[in-house]
Amino acid sequence: MFRRVLIANRGEIALRVARACRELGVETVAVYSTEDADSAVVRYADQAVRIGPGPARRSYSNIPAIIEAARLSGADAIHPGYGFLSEDPDFAEVCEAEGFVFIGPPASVLARLGDKSDARAQMAAAGLPMLPGTPEPVESVEEAEAAAANIGFPLIIKAVAGGGGRGMRIVETPEDLADAFAQTRADALALFGDGRVYLERYLRSARHVEIQILADQYGNAVSLGARDCSVQRRRQKLVEETPPPGVPASVVEEMGKDAVRGALAVDYVGAGTFEFLVDDENRYYFMEINCRIQVEHPVTEMVTGVDLVAEQLRIAAGEPLSLRQEDIVPRGAAIECRVNAEDPARGFIPTPGRLERFHTPAGPFVRVDTHAEPGYRIPPTYDPLLAKVIVWGPDRDTAIRRMARALGEFQIEGPGVRNTVDFLSRVLRDERFRTGVHRTNLVDTLFAESEAD
Amino acid sequence: MTAVIEPMDPGRVDQTLEAVHRHATRLLTQAPGLPRRVRVRAGDVSVELEWPVVESGQATTATTVAAPVAAPVASGPLATEETVSEQVSQIRAPMVGVFYRAPEPGAKPFVSEGDLVEPGQQVGIVEAMKLMVPIEADQHGRIVEILVANGESVEYDQPLFTVAPLEVE
Numbered sequence: 001m002f003r004r005v006l007i008a009n010r011g012e013i014a015l016r017v018a019r020a021c022r023e024l025g026v027e028t029v030a031v032y033s034t035e036d037a038d039s040a041v042v043r044y045a046d047q048a049v050r051i052g053p054g055p056a057r058r059s060y061s062n063i064p065a066i067i068e069a070a071r072l073s074g075a076d077a078i079h080p081g082y083g084f085l086s087e088d089p090d091f092a093e094v095c096e097a098e099g100f101v102f103i104g105p106p107a108s109v110l111a112r113l114g115d116k117s118d119a120r121a122q123m124a125a126a127g128l129p130m131l132p133g134t135p136e137p138v139e140s141v142e143e144a145e146a147a148a149a150n151i152g153f154p155l156i157i158k159a160v161a162g163g164g165g166r167g168m169r170i171v172e173t174p175e176d177l178a179d180a181f182a183q184t185r186a187d188a189l190a191l192f193g194d195g196r197v198y199l200e201r202y203l204r205s206a207r208h209v210e211i212q213i214l215a216d217q218y219g220n221a222v223s224l225g226a227r228d229c230s231v232q233r234r235r236q237k238l239v240e241e242t243p244p245p246g247v248p249a250s251v252v253e254e255m256g257k258d259a260v261r262g263a264l265a266v267d268y269v270g271a272g273t274f275e276f277l278v279d280d281e282n283r284y285y286f287m288e289i290n291c292r293i294q295v296e297h298p299v300t301e302m303v304t305g306v307d308l309v310a311e312q313l314r315i316a317a318g319e320p321l322s323l324r325q326e327d328i329v330p331r332g333a334a335i336e337c338r339v340n341a342e343d344p345a346r347g348f349i350p351t352p353g354r355l356e357r358f359h360t361p362a363g364p365f366v367r368v369d370t371h372a373e374p375g376y377r378i379p380p381t382y383d384p385l386l387a388k389v390i391v392w393g394p395d396r397d398t399a400i401r402r403m404a405r406a407l408g409e410f411q412i413e414g415p416g417v418r419n420t421v422d423f424l425s426r427v428l429r430d431e432r433f434r435t436g437v438h439r440t441n442l443v444d445t446l447f448a449e450s451e452a453d
Numbered sequence: 454m455t456a457v458i459e460p461m462d463p464g465r466v467d468q469t470l471e472a473v474h475r476h477a478t479r480l481l482t483q484a485p486g487l488p489r490r491v492r493v494r495a496g497d498v499s500v501e502l503e504w505p506v507v508e509s510g511q512a513t514t515a516t517t518v519a520a521p522v523a524a525p526v527a528s529g530p531l532a533t534e535e536t537v538s539e540q541v542s543q544i545r546a547p548m549v550g551v552f553y554r555a556p557e558p559g560a561k562p563f564v565s566e567g568d569l570v571e572p573g574q575q576v577g578i579v580e581a582m583k584l585m586v587p588i589e590a591d592q593h594g595r596i597v598e599i600l601v602a603n604g605e606s607v608e609y610d611q612p613l614f615t616v617a618p619l620e621v622e
Contacts, residue, residue: 034610050610051608063582064550064582065609067581068606069549
C-alpha cells in the first residue's frame with residue numbers, strides 16, 4: 001500500500017478520499033486554492049499544500065502545480081477524485097513519468113475511452129448493445145443526412161469530446177438537421193477544441209442506468225450492481241438509487257456481464273462506470289464509460305458493503321482484487337440526494353455565501369458526505385454541491401421514507417444561500433418517482449406542472 | 454544601577470520620519486534614474502542617495518545628495534536606515550515549485566538584501582516541472598529580506614521577499 005497519497009481535488013470528495021486513506025493507514029496530502037484555505041480537508045489531511053488561486057485552471061486543473069505539490073510533500077500516489085484532472089490522459093501520463101502512481105486507469109485507456117466515438121466502436125466490437133447511430137464521426141451535412149435516414153428521428157448529435165450534458169443537440173425532424181449539425185460542431189469546437197460529432201437515436205422516454213465495475217491490473221473484473229440516475233436536470237444528476245426500479249434483476253445481471261466484458265476488452269484498471277440507456281421494454285444500450293470514482297458511488301457502497309475508494313487505492317497499489325463476483329450480493333435499497341447551493345426557483349442558479357446554520361441529518365442508516373459546516377463560505381468558483389445525503393433501507397419504500405425523514409432534518413441557512421432540499425423532497429413525494437415509473441424527463445415535467453399551477 | 458531611558462515623543466518621531474520620507478521621495482522623483490542606494494537617517498536627519506555612474510566601462514561612482522530637515526529630534530541618535538516607508542510589502546510565489554535566486558546554478562543572484570528594485574524587475578524564479586516562472590517586483594522598493602533559501606520548495610502565494618516600498622511618482 002502507499003505511504004502517502006496526494007488528493008488532487010476539493011470539497012466532499014477530497015474528504016471522502018482522505019477518510020479512506022486514513023482507514024488504510026495511508027498519510028494524506030490535501031491541495032487547495034486560496035479560495036479553499038479554510039476548507040475541512042485542509043485541516044483533516046496530514047499535510048496541505050496551497051497550489052494556486054481560485055480559478056481551477058491555475059489550481060486544481062493545473063498539472064505542474066499538482067506535480068510540484070506531490071514532490072514537495074513526498075507523496076507516492078495521486079488520487080484525482082472526480083472532475084478536474086480525473087479523466088485527463090495527459091495528467092495520468094505525467095504522473096507516471098514523474099514517478100507518482102495515478103489512482104485510476106492507465107493514460108492509454110483514458111485516451112481511448114475519453115474519445116466517445118472510439119469508446120463506442122470498442123464497446124460495439126466487444127459485443128455491447130448500441131443504439132442505432134454513426135460508428136465514426138460525421139464530417140459533412142450530406143453524410144449526416146444519409147446517416148439520419150437510417151437512424152430515424154428524433155436523433156441526438158453529440159460531441160466526440162463532450163460530456164456532462166454539454167455539446168449535444170436533439171433533432172426532432174429532418175428539416176432541423178443541417179442547422180443543428182452546424183451548431184453542435186461549432187459548440188464542440190468552442191467548448192472542447194474538437195469539432196467532431198456523431199449521431200445517435202434519441203430515446204425520448206428512457207432511464208439512465210449505470211453499472212459500477214472494479215478491475216485490477218491482472219485481468220480480474222467484477223460488477224457491483226446498477227444505479228438509476230434518471231432524476232436529472234439538464235443531464236445533471238439530482239437523485240441516484242440502487243437497485244434501479246423497474247429493471248428486472250436478470251437485466252441488471254446481463255448489463256453487469258456486458259460491462260465486465262467491455263472493461264476487460266480495453267484492459268481497464270480501477271473503478272469505472274458503464275452508462276446505459278434503458279428503454280420501456282428494458283432493452284439497454286451502451287452510452288459511455290466514466291473512468292473515475294463517481295459522485296453517486298455511495299449508493300453502491302451502501303448495498304454491497306464495499307468501500308469503492310479503498311478498492312481504488314488497493315488496485316492502484318498493485319493488489320489483486322479480493323472480491324469475486326459471487327461475493328457481491330447487493331442487499332436492500334439505497335438512495336442518494338445531492339444537496340446543492342442552488343436556487344430552484346431561479347433556474348437552479350448557484351447561490352454562494354456564508355453558512356450561518358448547517359445542521360446535517362443523522363440517525364439510523366443515514367450517511368452524509370459533505371465538506372460544509374457552520375461558518376463555511378461557499379465559494380462562487382466551483383460546483384455548488386454542498387452535501388450528499390445517502391440512506392439505506394431493506395426495500396425501496398423504506399428508503400424513500402427514510403430519505404424524506406432525513407431531508408426534513410437538514411437545516412441550511414446563510415445570507416443569500418439557497419438549497420435544493422425542498423425540491424428534492426418534492427421529487428420524493430411525486431407519485432411517478434414513488435412508483436418508479438419516472439424517466440429522465442421527470443424534473444422538466446415537474447417544472448412544467450408547477451408553471452401550469 | 455538602573456538605566457533610565459527617556460521615551461521619545463512618538464508623535465514627533467513620526468513627524469520627523471514623515472518629513473525625511475517626503476524629502477527622499479521628492480529627491481527620487483527628481484532624479485534621472487533609480488538610485489543604487491537610499492539612506493535615510495532620522496537622528497542627524499540626513500537623506501543620502503547614490504546613483505551608479507557609468508563612465509567608460511566603470512560603474513558605480515557615487516553621487517551623494519544630502520538634505521537638511523528643519524524638524525529637530527528629541528534625544529539620542531535614531532538611525533533608521535531602512536525606514537523609507539513604514540509599511541513593508543511582500544513579493545509572493547506565483548506558483549507552487551522550487552525557488553531559485555539566480556538564473557542558473559553558480560550565477561549571481563537576481564537581487565540581494567538591500568537592493569533596490571523597480572516594477573517588472575526579475576528577482577527570482579519558481580520552477581515547476583522544468584517550467585521557469587519568473588518572479589517580478591511589482592513596485593519600486595528595497596529588498597529588506599529574502600525569506601526563502603535558494604532551492605527550497607514553496608507553495609503558491611508564499612512570501613519570498615519583504616520589500617520596503619518607495620513612492621516614486
